[in-house]
Amino acid sequence: MFNHEGSHLRNELAGYIEKYTGMDGTYSTPISALHFIRASSETELVHTIHEPALCIVVQGRKLIMLAQECYVYDPSSYLVVSLQLPISGQVIQAAPERPYLCLRLDFDKHQIFELIKSGQETPPKKSGSPKALFVSPMNQALLDAVVRLVRLLDAPEDIPVLAPLFTKEILYRILQAEQGQSLKQFAVSGSHAQRIAAAAQLIERDYNQPLHIAKLSAAVNMSPSSLHHHFKEITALSPLQYQKQIRLQEARRLLLSETSAAADAGFQVGYESPTQFNREYARMFGLPPIRDIKRLRDSLDFGTHGT
Template sequence: MGATKIEGSTMEKQAELARLIKRFSHQDGVLTTAIPSLHFVRSSNTTVPIHQVHEPALCIVTQGRKVVMLAEESYHYGTSDYLVVSVHLPISGQVIQASAEAPYLCLRLNFDPHQVLDLIKESAFPTSPMPDSRRGLYVSQTNSLLLDAVVRLVHLLENPQDVPVLAPLVIREILYRILQGNQGESLKQLVMTGSHSNRIAEVIKRIKQDYDKPLRIEELSKLANMSPSSLHRHFKEVTAMSPMQYQKQLRLQESRRLLLSESADAADVGFQVGYESPSQFSREYARLFGLPPISDIKRLRSDQDHQTT
């Protein structure tokens, strides 16, 4: 009986959250809110894979389904799951269940890993680093305690004057509930100073900062206080890819953004993001996005025109 009540409470909270997101999401796209770190995502159609560098965030789907690809790994999640991304990761995301009658609805709450670290320091969570690194992305099952806090956060949008004072408190509770989840240890390890995962997080920051510069494994190994082989192993545990593959993803995604936002020559953009060979840039771009740079940008602009007409 107790388990049935808990399950019923979870379903009620999911339904309430879906109603709230519908109320505040009047059109498709990524919608900002009065809470700077809180966004709603709505789509009335299934989508092609959309590439992005995902920042640390909690994502909860309240209607529809989505699949996220990290390197060769796929993560499916829907109304009974939530997704946590704990470091910047180059991914592709595809809405696989949506319609005009029942659009895909998702809540995304971005967070700073320092918020999590402060919470751990002030709580009773164990703080001894574990030897193994943890993946920087995972899917876990939602529960009524997490959903209750998320619903209260969204309700604050009805009274914007309450947001500056109450939103930080509720966000803190949400992060606490994630840490309490059955995969909360993964998030914990990535923020705890001295853990292998945390040292890899520092390497990720450096690669992201210097993505257009030559990758120097010796410098990254020194930064992480690891041997090159250990760095490679732990980096792959966190990101599902090697440091070189990670940098390549950053370069190609940034090049696509530049080509879409500017009338720049593809070869010039390739040089701008760190490629020395235009042919190599075009080849690797087509391998990731399915078409060479110019053809891909024409397709994307055509898709954008169709969406606005």
């Protein structure tokens, strides 16, 4: 439970997010890795490829789905995504008088590695496969560090020097928390987590090419069975399922941003059969491609709500 100071810090964060948003949507800030999200009503399920980040809900509640796993977080907790993941998100608590307010701080494994290398954080202990996504209870030390980072928006001349320091402290606080061990492993060369992160990066890079498990496992120095096991443990998806979701997300982006026909979009992302593409697209997004894109284009706020 938070004391009075914790509640005050949350209210201060809410004030900053309202000040720098004003309307529903996702907003960048003068701190390049920091983004604010606002929604005045509950949303439909939004599919996205989520980059590594810390996400903190200041007001409201969010549901995140990764394959068959569901996570809910609110002001009492925070979400960490350790590698690129195809996830679905839905604001499940928001109202005009009390909107959903969230901040996202992007980071990469090199920042974690530097903390460990500098001796400011202990190396990870050997353990089972970590999760690429986790929700942890919020603590006041982390919240305090986040507020100090956000306050820099009022002192832009301090951002170049102090933002990297406060971000480093935020990552340190996450690593010190109960599930920090999971995050550490993604930064350590040779760990299962690091190899799976490399495999995921290769799949994403060549998502429109046939996936050869033997070649992929050799590239990350794992056996095919070990790759499949640890990939599923860490991402909740098999390598093929991961590729399929990347392909379908990209096809949807192509259809929204261009005048591509459904068959052309399917072909561009690696599908040889339009029938298979239409079937798998509808299974993931709820409607066949053309109807889904029409629904999105008819919506005034499609794609505006981030995690």
